[in-house]
Each structure stands twice: as C-alpha cells, then as structure tokens.
Amino acid sequence: MDMKRVLVTGGAGFIGSHLVDALMDGGHSVTVVDNLSTGKIENIQRLLPQRGFAFEKRDLAEPVGRDLLENCSVVFHLAANADVRAGTANPRVHFDQNIQVTYNLLEGVRQTDTEDFIFTSTSTVYGDAQTIPGLRALSAGLSLRGLEARM
Numbered sequence: 001m002d003m004k005r006v007l008v009t010g011g012a013g014f015i016g017s018h019l020v021d022a023l024m025d026g027g028h029s030v031t032v033v034d035n036l037s038t039g040k041i042e043n044i045q046r047l048l049p050q051r052g053f054a055f056e057k058r059d060l061a062e063p064v065g066r067d068l069l070e071n072c073s074v075v076f077h078l079a080a081n082a083d084v085r086a087g088t089a090n091p092r093v094h095f096d097q098n099i100q101v102t103y104n105l106l107e108g109v110r111q112t113d114t115e116d117f118i119f120t121s122t123s124t125v126y127g128d129a130q131t132i133p134g135l136r137a138l139s140a141g142l143s144l145r146g147l148e149a150r151m
C-alpha cells in the first residue's frame with residue numbers, strides 16, 4: 001500500500017488498537033483519534049513514543065476540521081458506541097456517537113483529498129441470530145445499532 005498518513009478513529013478501542021498495531025508493524029504512519037470513552041490509553045501505550053505514531057484525544061461528535069485530515073490518505077473509521085443495549089435504553093447515544101460522528105467525519109473527508117474511507121460496520125446489520133452459531137440463518141429483527149449501521 002502506497003500511503004501517506006493513516007487515520008484510525010477509535011484506535012484505542014478493542015478492534016482499532018489491533019489494527020493500529022498491524023499498521024505500525026507494516027511501517028505506516030498512523031494517527032489515532034479517540035475520546036477514550038470506552039477505549040483505553042493502555043491499548044496504544046507502547047506506540048506513543050514510536051516514530052510515525054500520533055495520538056489525539058478528541059471527541060468526533062464535534063465537527064471535523066481540515067487539520068485532522070489534511071495529510072491523511074486513508075481513514076479507518078472505528079469510533080463508535082458498539083454497545084447494542086445502550087441504544088435500546090437511550091437511542092440518543094447511538095445518534096450522537098455513531099450517526100453524528102460518522103457524518104462529521106464524512107463531511108471532513110468530502111472537503112479534503114482523503115482517498116479512501118473504510119467503515120467498520122457491525123454484524124447487527126444482519127439481524128438477530130436464530131441459531132448460534134448460524135450467520136446464514138439470521139432473522140430480519142434488527143437492533144437500533146443494526147439499523148443505524150445499515151444507514
């Protein structure tokens with residue numbers, strides 16, 4: 001991959017931190033943006049002193065300016081509230097932390113020269129599993145997180 005800087009949103013989270021490890025091991029320059037709401041600084045601690053790595057604690061519920069995306073050719077978007085039950089109890093959580101955050105980021109990408117935007121969706125887009133394991137036998141019942149990710 002011929003890339004400038006890679007931006008990983010939610011890079012201090014469960015999946016994001018493993019992705020960041022792989023990108024850094026592959027010799028890429030990586031910026032992680034995370035508000036540390038569920039992510040942990042410990043997940044990226046070893047990378048903090050490394051050349052080519054940058055971390056910015058930032059809430060992506062706020063509009064994204066050019067400063068964040070200016071030198072990035074690729075964005076991996078993993079910042080989200082992945083808690084399916086949270087949306088049932090309080091739908092506003094998913095709107096603010098998933099829909100609004102993704103919109104803000106896409107709007108920033110639209111205004112810059114970012115080449116690729118990679119969105120990590122969720123298996124909840126397929127509905128509730130009728131049998132476990134059994135991805136092929138999913139029903140149409142969607143959680144709020146699933147509906148939001150389909151959008």
Ligand SMILES: NC(=O)c1ccc[n+]([C@@H]2O[C@H](COP(=O)([O-])OP(=O)(O)OC[C@H]3O[C@@H](n4cnc5c(N)ncnc54)[C@H](O)[C@@H]3O)[C@@H](O)[C@H]2O)c1
Binds near residue numbers: 013040080
């Ligand atoms: N964990 C799984 O099994 C799984 C499977 C498939 C897809 N996914 C999807 O992958 C994505 C990441 O999942 P995860 O399990 O790593 O979750 P996670 O909670 O560990 O990571 C999400 C990260 O986003 C950050 N974040 C949340 N809101 C933010 C905001 N407003 N601004 C900046 N940072 C913010 C959190 O602090 C956290 O570090 C989610 O979209 C999830 O639905 C997860």
